[in-house]
Amino acid sequence: MNSFLLYICLVFAFITPTNPKLTLTVNNIKPIQGHIVIAVFNTETNFLKEEGRIKKYTMPVTKNTQELVITDLPYGEFAISIYHDENSDGEFNRNYLGIPKEPYGFSNNVKPRFSAPKYKDCKFLFNENKTLTINMIN
Structure with missing residues (x-):
């Protein structure tokens, strides 16, 4: 009996839970150069600020849809912001008025009008494998 219990414990010790899969499709990437930078946030506090993100991913641009x-x-619950670092300088470039000079996008395809979007508009529930599509705003 003790051997069986030890066997069960060993089997469960080697089984690790897998995280869900989030597939992110980014459309309308142009020009084909630089990198796409993806930031993930899980709270309204410091949304869109470097200190507020919980994850950052970078991928080289090789085609219009990636x-x-x-x-x-x-x-x-998460919200995603992305930008196309066209010149690979590691920064989201803006003009002297603060208007973006590089393409960007947000989860839920939020298109801000006169200011940055709010977390509540970009958030989504990640409770199962999910596919999100974000269209770049050029």
């Missing part, structure tokens, strides 16, 4: 599969996020 896909990233994220497997290191737990279930929860």
Whole structure:
């Protein structure tokens, strides 16, 4: 009996829970150069600020539509912002008025009008494998 219990414990020790899969499709990428930078947030506090993000992903641009599969996020509520770092300088470039000079996008395809979007508009529930599509705003 003790051997059986030890066997069961060993089997469960080697089974690790897998995180859900978030597939992110980014459309309307142009020009074909630089990198796409993806930031993930899970709270309204410091939304769109570097200190507020919980994850950051970068992928080189190779075509107009690209896909990233994220497997290191737990279930929860998140919002995503992306930008196309066309010149690969590691910054989201803006003009002297603060208007973006590089393409960008948000989860739920929020299109801000006169200011940055709010977390509540970009948030989504990640409670199962999910596919999100974000269209770049050029």
